[in-house]
Amino acid sequence: MIISSTKDYRKAAQRRLPPFLFHYIDGGAYDEATLRNNVDDLSKIALRQRILKNMSDLTTSTELFGEKLSMPLALAPVGLTGMYAKRGEVQAAKAADKKGIPFTLSTVSVCPIEEVTPAINRPMWFQLYVLRDRGFMKNVLERAKAAGCSTLVFTVDMPVPGARYRDAHSGMSGPNAAMRRYLQSTLYPHWAWNVGIHGKPHDLGNISRYLGKPTGLEDYIGWLGANFDPSISWKDLQWIRDFWEGPMVIKGILDPEDARDAVAFGADGIVVSNHGGRQLDGVLSSAAAMPAIADAVKGKIKILADSGVRSGLDIVRMLALGADACLIGRAFAYALAAQGQAGVENLLDLMMKEMRVAMTLTGVKSVAEISGECLVRAEKEL
Ligand code: FNR
Secondary structure, eight states, rough: OOOSSHHHHHHHHHHSSHHHHHHHHOOOSSTTTHHHHHHHHHTOOOOOOOOOOOOOTOOOOOEEEEEEEEEEEEEEEOTTTGGGGGTTTHHHHHHHTTTTTBBBOOOHHHOOHHGGGGGGOOOOEEEEEEESSSHHHHHHHHHHTTOOOOEEEEESSSSSSSOOOHHHHHHHTSSHHHHHHHHHOOOOOHHHHHHHHHHHHOHHHHHHHHHSSSOOOHHHHHHHHHHBOOOOOGGGHHHHHHOOOOOOEEEESSSSSHHHHHHHHHHEEEEEEOOOTSSSSTSHHHHHHHHHHOOOOOOOOEEEEEESSOOOHHHHHHHHHSSSSSEHHHHHHHHHHHHHHHHHHHHHHEEEEHHHHHHHHHHHOOOGGGGGGGGGGGGGGO
């Protein structure tokens, strides 16, 4: 199969993964309207084509939180990445490292923090959820600090788990009989062998290290459901701000008021995100939310954005709308499932090329030059 885009990787991932995992990655909340809008709204952003501006010395490199990036992109935290390929977090982190961008380890990763950081040369980013068990939060924060993680990505758009119909059908949201059947079935021997899961519960590294016993995938939804904390507010975050000396990024912001609150709180960055359409269906796409947020806080805080980014062209669009950098979730998860580390490296190469083409044809030579000027006027407000 010829692979030249994220769409191709999606198809390849679907062939390779058991359905419960493919749909877990691919799906969104409720009727998936926000999931669709994330991609559609971004694709409708019209760029201004510019010509004959001698673009020979163009560069996609940039700096973020004192780190050099080959392009304004990081891998988003994606739970269960180690189930899409063997020791998947390590493979994805190595690919990001090789291509010069940050990798973010999810709280709910298969490989624990301590397994991933020694495998890469650049500092890892670590993502934390708001959980009832503050002992767990403290434990992983201490471990992330000890392991030399640079940036903390604090995800705030999951005080409750979203309703995901696809997961209900596939067995991913429990009761978990269907999932157990997949884990023990011989229907996907290649996947089971590749991921090293066959016949065994799969271990969620960060959680099991804290609990002192293995946690299988069967426990995943139950643990998550029991642990998300709807009582959280800004003042509860102060101890984390005090504890974490490095950059702290608040992930899951869609409203300019919340973006202003993040600045007032003292965050170093925000991620404009609707969790890839996986939480509240019906909220704005990130592309649609971006202009008002950029108006409110651009220059006061770093604005990262995700949800719907599928190509280098999309990165340029998101930056033109006001972001300083983007994250990708599904795109790299598909590539990892399809071809492991090599797939993620190839995807990042594709995105870099697409970015260069988009910059050349919009007449911008550096990331700093990408602005609203790259957009056709009417498109600035969706
Ligand atoms: C996620 N996302 C996510 N976010 C987070 O903060 N912690 C997590 O553990 C996860 N887990 C997760 C699993 C899967 C399968 C997906 C697809 C997403 C959200 C993720 O970080 C990011 O916000 C979205 O994936 C961005 O949207 P796109 O790039 O998938 O459109």
